[in-house]
Amino acid sequence: MRVMRAEPGRFADVSSRTVGAVWRAYDLQLTTYAALLGVVGLVMAYVNTVEAGDPALGNGSVFSRALLWSGLAIVVYLVATAFNYQWLKTFAWPIYGVNVGLLLMTLAIGDGVGGSARWVSFGPLTFQFSELAKILMIGVLAAYLGNREGKLDSLGAILGAVILIVPPWVLVMLQPDLGTSLCLLAILAGMLFLSGASLIWLTAGAAAAVAAIPVIWTRVLQPYQQQRILSFLNPAADTQGAGWQVQQAQIAVAAGGPLGVGLTNGAQAHGQLLSVRESDFVFAVLAQELGFIGALVVFLLFIALLWRVLVAAWRSKDSFGTLYGAGVASMLLFQVFVNVGMVVGIMPVTGIPLPFISHGGASLVSIALGLGVLQSVNIRQQRAQW
Numbered sequence: 001m002r003v004m005r006a007e008p009g010r011f012a013d014v015s016s017r018t019v020g021a022v023w024r025a026y027d028l029q030l031t032t033y034a035a036l037l038g039v040v041g042l043v044m045a046y047v048n049t050v051e052a053g054d055p056a057l058g059n060g061s062v063f064s065r066a067l068l069w070s071g072l073a074i075v076v077y078l079v080a081t082a083f084n085y086q087w088l089k090t091f092a093w094p095i096y097g098v099n100v101g102l103l104l105m106t107l108a109i110g111d112g113v114g115g116s117a118r119w120v121s122f123g124p125l126t127f128q129f130s131e132l133a134k135i136l137m138i139g140v141l142a143a144y145l146g147n148r149e150g151k152l153d154s155l156g157a158i159l160g161a162v163i164l165i166v167p168p169w170v171l172v173m174l175q176p177d178l179g180t181s182l183c184l185l186a187i188l189a190g191m192l193f194l195s196g197a198s199l200i201w202l203t204a205g206a207a208a209a210v211a212a213i214p215v216i217w218t219r220v221l222q223p224y225q226q227q228r229i230l231s232f233l234n235p236a237a238d239t240q241g242a243g244w245q246v247q248q249a250q251i252a253v254a255a256g257g258p259l260g261v262g263l264t265n266g267a268q269a270h271g272q273l274l275s276v277r278e279s280d281f282v283f284a285v286l287a288q289e290l291g292f293i294g295a296l297v298v299f300l301l302f303i304a305l306l307w308r309v310l311v312a313a314w315r316s317k318d319s320f321g322t323l324y325g326a327g328v329a330s331m332l333l334f335q336v337f338v339n340v341g342m343v344v345g346i347m348p349v350t351g352i353p354l355p356f357i358s359h360g361g362a363s364l365v366s367i368a369l370g371l372g373v374l375q376s377v378n379i380r381q382q383r384a385q386w
Helices: 019-026 028-051 064-082 088-091 092-109 129-146 157-175 178-195 199-211 211-221 223-233 246-258 282-315 319-344 361-379
Strands: 120-122 123-125
Touching: 019 211, 028 282, 064 123, 064 361, 088 092, 088 129, 088 319, 092 120, 092 129, 092 157, 092 282, 129 157, 129 178, 129 282, 129 319, 129 361, 157 178, 157 199, 178 199, 178 319, 199 211, 246 319, 282 319, 282 361, 319 361
Parallel strands: none
Antiparallel strands: 120 123
């Protein structure tokens, strides 16, 4: 369903409105669902810390870092909520330049595993700017597409959005980070579709992307990325290599049953059979220890959060707010689908985190920034109540 629309309206500055009016416009449900998912993430960080044999509050433990990042995410969320989102439209191009600059800096001085360059260290914290790039690009694309409302049936307007995404996409692929690069493309596709862009040109673009798969396979993907995809297509071909993690993840999910085995009791985690259990395969640990019921509750929280994001987008009286919400919803939906799909074997392993729950401070802070901007949209416009 297309959500793009624009209605003439006068924006209300927060300072000129009563506290009661601002509070009524504030979407408490959105905050509540995000906070509950954040609590689930902290629980999983605690579980993974204990199962690794580390003290929960030990220096540098997964749980202690998760607490630190959660505190920072709350601050970012509050600041973004207080900030007038309309300035993002004014400074869209400088933001785009900062985004590209941060990705270039990551390639220049970043650290990673196996020759990759994905993280930049700031004292005790490491930050992955490719996560921030997703949120910054949502703002840039919202400004670009919003300024071309009613003209998105033209190929030129659509190609302009594609050209905007290419430099960040290339820089992320050079790290290399396939998961985030795919998420950038999903954000672009979702925002174009929900903006009312021509379905004919979007279909043609999708067909061109499919036709380019052989070139992407031979010229873009790294050997380990190719192996992951081949393992997905034929899981039994390499159960001791690329397919090992997926096999163990599926065993963990099946072992959870309806109610789970209990927190910190997961056999796969204790046996170190899931080497990335705190990030890529955190859902496997969650499903094993909390069971089908626990996983279902988490899914319902995600559905509820996505609903409130789309409500904020629909109620916005300017195209920027509508498109920004569409971008955040596209990002969250894509990440949840792909991450859980990796665990259950319906998607190849691409290293995409599960929002709020996978351990990773950059992901959490970036999502907090995006949701804070949406709350800024909520409280600065007079809208019908839902």
